[in-house]
Amino acid sequence: MTSPASPYLGPDEISRTVRRLAHEIVENNRGTDGLVLVGLLSRGYTLARRLAEAIREFENVAVPVGALDIGLYRDDVTRRPAPPPVRPSEIPVPIDGKTVVLVDDVLFTGRSIRAALDALLDYGRPARVRLAVLIDRGHRELPIRPDFVGKNIxxxxxxxVQVRLHEVDGLDGVFVFGEEASHA
Structure with missing residues (x-):
């Protein structure tokens, strides 16, 4: 997929959005105690690391960051011609009794988040699970709503909708392909 000439969100807007989300997460949690960020592989994990870095900058606290592979938890895994590649999940601390913020790049139907909840519960029983997404594009098929939204598109x-992040793709941008998207 090639990129349109200009992104819906560019690098500066993504950076500002991540900083705002980090502040909202800390405010909602009333600090950083018991907070764990868990990003869905691969761009959700990259965003979780960016959120943790932003929190470290303004709170001077290192929040644990985990990576979660949901491939085998998806409800369409048996309908695919080949099984999804298994990537290692890594949750660096016990999550029992903690506030876990699941982080993903784009929220669409909600099915990935349902799979993430199933996968996360294999690691323990958090006190609370919150959802942070960079982009909410609507069109939910399941009753899932994010707690923290960078941008509604x-x-x-x-x-x-494609999120590209420098650590994974060599550039930062949010791109909308298909019929012309309005910049609301």
């Missing part, structure tokens, strides 16, 4: 079902 209204989309048509035929459109594709």
């Amino acid at each position: 209204p989309t048509a079902l035929i459109q594709k």
